[in-house]
Structure formats: structure tokens, C-alpha cells
Amino acid sequence: MSVEITPEIEGYYEWLFNEIADRVKSAFKIPISDEQIRAAIRIPITEPEIMLMYSYQDAFCVKCGTCCRMCNPIECEKEHFRKIAKSMKLSYKKLKKRTRSRAFKGIVKIPGNPCPFLEGKNHCTIYELRPLICKKYPMAKTISSVIQNGRIFIIDDCPASIGMVRTMIQIRIIAELMEESGIEIPSRYSEEEIEYVESLDTVARLRYFEQKIKTEKRRLSALHLKTEQ
Ligand code: SF4
Ligand code: SF4
Numbered sequence: 001m002s003v004e005i006t007p008e009i010e011g012y013y014e015w016l017f018n019e020i021a022d023r024v025k026s027a028f029k030i031p032i033s034d035e036q037i038r039a040a041i042r043i044p045i046t047e048p049e050i051m052l053m054y055s056y057q058d059a060f061c062v063k064c065g066t067c068c069r070m071c072n073p074i075e076c077e078k079e080h081f082r083k084i085a086k087s088m089k090l091s092y093k094k095l096k097k098r099t100r101s102r103a104f105k106g107i108v109k110i111p112g113n114p115c116p117f118l119e120g121k122n123h124c125t126i127y128e129l130r131p132l133i134c135k136k137y138p139m140a141k142t143i144s145s146v147i148q149n150g151r152i153f154i155i156d157d158c159p160a161s162i163g164m165v166r167t168m169i170q171i172r173i174i175a176e177l178m179e180e181s182g183i184e185i186p187s188r189y190s191e192e193e194i195e196y197v198e199s200l201d202t203v204a205r206l207r208y209f210e211q212k213i214k215t216e217k218r219r220l221s222a223l224h225l226k227t228e229q
Contacts, residue, residue: 065122072112
């Protein structure tokens with residue numbers, strides 16, 4: 001995806017650099033220059049990278065509950081809302097009333113700010129049945145921005161988003177280092193690999209990328225770099 005570098009995007013890249021540079025550097029045993037990080041930030045994002053970030057999403061969520069306090073409304077399908085009501089031993093109508101939700105064309109809009117299913121600061125009382133929009137956060141927002149701008153997007157009040165983007169930049173730097181060292185890089189995404197990944201369903205994609213991360217970490221050890229995030 002080609003990216004037109006507007007002054008706004010340029011400013012964003014610099015903000016992102018300031019946000020992640022120190023942590024990126026501390027993940028490596030060898031010195032990493034500012035230029036290496038800036039160059040890695042500017043690479044347009046690819047579909048496999050988006051899937052890679054998806055695979056990291058849960059691992060990076062610190063369950064701070066910020067998204068649950070700020071989202072409004074929370075949408076889910078009527079059938080799913082019914083399931084939530086059933087799990088709480090309530091009727092659909094009663095839960096709708098209790099949460100002041102509105103239904104329209106098969107979609108229930110649950111008013112947030114904060115979400116009525118949030119208990120305390122960060123406990124989701126329906127975690128196993130939380131709506132898809134919650135499961136997809138922050139990646140859904142990230143992806144919509146990628147589609148609009150073709151650039152890496154970070155949600156600055158979401159630690160998961162920051163962690164995922166930082167990890168992606170680290171992986172890009174690792175790939176560069178491997179290339180310079182003449183180590184074959186499986187993570188340089190070829191057209192064939194992208195085609196293959198696109199043919200997989202979501203679960204298979206995640207498995208594929210989890211495996212890829214393991215391979216990269218093994219290769220990273222060969223370069224005497226730290227392997228933690
Ligand atoms: S704001 Fe981000 S890190 Fe916090 S609970 Fe939501 S997804 Fe997880
Ligand atoms: S349903 Fe759970 S995960 Fe979703 S916003 Fe509410 S408290 Fe957060």
C-alpha cells in the first residue's frame with residue numbers, strides 16, 4: 001500500500017518514534033540507531049503484519065479497562081445480546097431495560113462511558129460473552145486507520161496497541177539485521193506468502209503467525225539479541 005507522506009503523517013511518525021524508541025532500543029543487546037527505528041516506522045504496513053498484530057492482541061492487553069470506560073455505544077447482534085441475558089438469567093427485555101440499550105435492525109446498542117458490564121475499574125462481568133467489538137479492540141480501530149491511511153496507527157491510551165506496534169517495529173528491525181547478516185528471512189513477505197495467508201481462516205492465520213514469531217525468536221538468538229518483547 002503506498003502512503004502519501006503528508007506533514008500530518010510526518011508529525012505522527014515522529015510522535016511514534018518518541019513514544020517507542022527507548023523501549024525498542026532496550027530490547028536489543030546491540031546498539032540500534034534512531035535512523036534504524038525511523039526507517040522501520042516508515043515501512044507501509046502489510047496484511048501479514050496486521051495479522052501478526054492480531055495474534056499479539058490478547059498477549060498485550062493489560063486489562064486496564066480503559067476501552068470499557070470510554071467506548072460508547074457498544075454494539076452487538078440481537079442474538080448475542082440474548083445469549084448475554086440468558087447467561088445472567090435475565091430476559092432479553094429485562095437486560096435491555098437494565099442497560100438502557102436500544103435495538104435497531106438486529107443490532108443492540110448498549111450505552112457505554114462506562115460499559116454497564118464493567119465492574120470496578122477493569123472487570124468485565126461477561127468476559128467470555130463480550131461482544132465481538134470488544135474482542136476486536138484495539139485491532140479493529142487499527143485496521144480501519146490502516147485502510148484509510150496505509151500507515152501504522154497507535155491508540156495512545158491503549159497499552160495493547162502501543163505494545164503491538166512496538167513489537168512490529170522490533171520485528172522489522174530484526175528482519176533488517178538478519179538481511180544484513182545474510183540470514184535467510186522467512187518474514188520478508190513474498191507475494192506467495194501473502195496469497196497463502198489470505199487463503200487461511202482467522203484461526204489458521206493466527207497459528208501461522210505464532211509459529212513465525214517462534215522461528216524469528218530462534219533466529220534472533222543466533223544474532224545474540226535479546227528475545228523478549
Ligand atoms: S485499553 Fe487496551 S490494554 Fe486496556 S483493556 Fe482495552 S484493549 Fe486492553
Ligand atoms: S462488554 Fe466487557 S469487554 Fe466489552 S466494553 Fe463492556 S466491560 Fe469491556
